[in-house]
Amino acid sequence: MTIDWKKRAQDYQADYLKDLKELISINSVRDDEHKTDEFPLGEGPTKAMLKFLSFGARDGFKTQNIDNIVGYIEYGSGDQTMAMQAHADVMPAGDGWETNPFEMVEKNGRVYGRGTSDDKGPALAAYYGLKMLKDSGIEPKMKIRLIIGTDEESDWTGMKHYFEVEPEPTFGFSPDAEFPLINGEKGNATYVTSFGHTNGSDFTLKTFDSGLRLNMVPGSADALVEVGDNENFVDGFTQFLDQNPIAGDVKSTGQGIALHITGKAAHAMEPKNGVNAGTYLAKFLNEYPFKGAAKEFISYLAEDLHDDSRAKKIGAAHVDDIMGELTMNVGIMKFDMKQGGSVNTNFRYPKGTDDQKILAHLQQAADKLHGTVKEINNMETHYVDPSDPIVDTLMHVYQEQTGDLDSKPEVVGGGTYARLMKRGVAFGALFPNAQDTMHQANEFQPVADLIKAMAIYGQSIYELTTK
Ligand SMILES: [Zn+2]
The missing domain is CATH 3.30.70.360 (Alpha-Beta Plaits)
Incomplete structure (x- = not known):
């Protein structure tokens, strides 16, 4: 089956932006001052994670909240699991904003707001990638989970908890960095x-x-x-x-x-x-x-x-x-x-x-x-060999969707959730040469980039799980 992922992603743009607006409106900064037994990181991060799960439930996916600190949206079944690891928490807004950081504003083809680029925008693009698959009636040959953490910006409390209580996924990626792909992270x-x-x-x-x-x-x-x-x-x-x-x-x-x-x-x-x-x-x-x-x-x-x-x-x-x-x-x-x-x-x-x-x-x-x-x-250091199908397939999809044959997989000094899986890489959603406003005032992401990311994620999930 040949699918025009770009065209499909565009059809979902309005729905995507409506959902993203809801996510941005939740102040999901970790809030230790108001932590409780029920909300160990404060209410915000949990609420944003549950909002993700509510989209999943609305669209007919199985969802699971694990102890209010991590959750997942699931599709398909099988012995193997392809995981996407994203996060619903955000960095503190800080000073210097021209708009309300917790209200998504569309301006000049961009969406502004805390989390548009890190990581609500990319996480939701990955979700819509999954939704495109399901809406097209495509059955994967394995289980797919979009795992939503709530504490990526500090101690990874939720995502680490997931790996304590759930089996390690077979392979996967984290849409929480940049394209084309990060296959190595220093110790x-x-x-x-x-x-x-x-x-x-x-x-x-x-x-x-x-x-x-x-x-x-x-x-x-x-x-x-x-x-x-x-x-x-x-x-x-x-x-x-x-x-x-x-x-x-x-x-x-x-x-x-x-x-x-x-x-x-x-x-x-x-x-x-x-x-x-x-x-x-x-x-x-x-x-x-x-x-x-x-x-x-x-x-x-x-x-x-x-x-x-x-x-x-x-x-x-x-x-x-x-x-x-x-x-x-x-x-x-x-x-x-x-x-x-x-x-x-x-x-x-x-x-x-x-x-x-x-x-x-x-x-x-x-x-x-x-x-x-x-x-x-x-x-510890984390490195996935470039010949691993997770690297090979994702690079191939990225190249096909963007025409960028020059960018190579990278090794970085930073750390992403991907390192929690032996065969985990970081994949998107900041494009090469795009302005990086993560953790900064006036954080934004171009809408066209988010939709392009959605197409890449859709095709990636398809290639990784149906072949
Ligand atoms: Zn992030």
């Missing part, structure tokens, strides 16, 4: 290195504070210090600012000298895109004779970690032909005179190394400074 490990709280008397580090999130390069850093010769110290700082790709200021306060550095924030996937304000501040302080644990904290940052996103100095560097380089981000740095020091590092690593090897290198560097390293969490 992702996070550590904290702790130092004591002892200090010097001539040079005293009172506080040091940089970074808010593990997955960001810190764009600013602050320290409060007491030093013997204020004038020289302040001059030294001004010179340091001039000689480095940073800005900042210094002032005397009743508590001591307050130093501030501004660098450039960036995503931890590629620390080279940012300028780490925290390790620069440590590098400056390292030129002065601080003592005790304060000095050890400073020296760890300045000598072992600063300006070394490939972790060569601590010896953890690794490159894999296919998955690329290991990267290190120093995300959060703190010191105070009661708690002592702590340094959070996040590594994205290719195959050929692992979290324990990285831990050993970090510990070796920390040993000489009386620091202790602890692993906070780890996700």
Whole structure:
């Protein structure tokens, strides 16, 4: 049977946009302040997931809500399962919106609103892909499940729960990234290195504070210090600012000298895109004779970690032909005179190394400074061979629908739900060269792209499950 998927998708455009509007109108930001036993992530994420399931029920699919944190829409039957993993939660709206983020607005061929691009728009396009199949009376040779998570933007609470209580699907994809396809995701490990709280008397580090999130390069850093010769110290700082790709200021306060550095924030996937304000501040302080644990904290940052996103100095560097380089981000740095020091590092690593090897290198560097390293969490590398039919078939459909024969499957430092399945890949729905507004103010997606994605998903589900 030859099906004109593009034409079909266009026929569904009005219905699709009506459903999407309903989804966008639900504020599904994780809300820990209002969590209850019934709604462990707050009500919003659950409500948006249940809205998806209600579309499924309306259109005659079997649906299942699992403990209010994950749900699925099912079609077909058989021993094998093809899964699509999407999510109904969204990032906080943040400032700078020109329209209400929780009201879908159609303007200039685009739909604006939180979730239009990540991930309600693509998730619903995948749903309509499935609906096209069913409405055409096509019977798949296996079970198909569209699984809707409710906590993708934080801890994957719902999707992880699904994998605890349901069998792992045979293969599948997550419509929660970009086209053409992501078949490799680096491992992702996070550590904290702790130092004591002892200090010097001539040079005293009172506080040091940089970074808010593990997955960001810190764009600013602050320290409060007491030093013997204020004038020289302040001059030294001004010179340091001039000689480095940073800005900042210094002032005397009743508590001591307050130093501030501004660098450039960036995503931890590629620390080279940012300028780490925290390790620069440590590098400056390292030129002065601080003592005790304060000095050890400073020296760890300045000598072992600063300006070394490939972790060569601590010896953890690794490159894999296919998955690329290991990267290190120093995300959060703190010191105070009661708690002592702590340094959070996040590594994205290719195959050929692992979290324990990285831990050993970090510990070796920390040993000489009386620091202790602890692993906070780890996700292994994920790689699906390009010859696997899941990659081959999806690439073929993408190429047929778009005519784009140049784009290749990618390996990324980020993580998608796809890594929870041995044969899982991320597939859409941001097209190459399209503007990426995920997690930003005025998030949008062109309507034509969403409909094109719907056609691709329809044909993909068809090719994967009926042949
Ligand atoms: Zn997403």
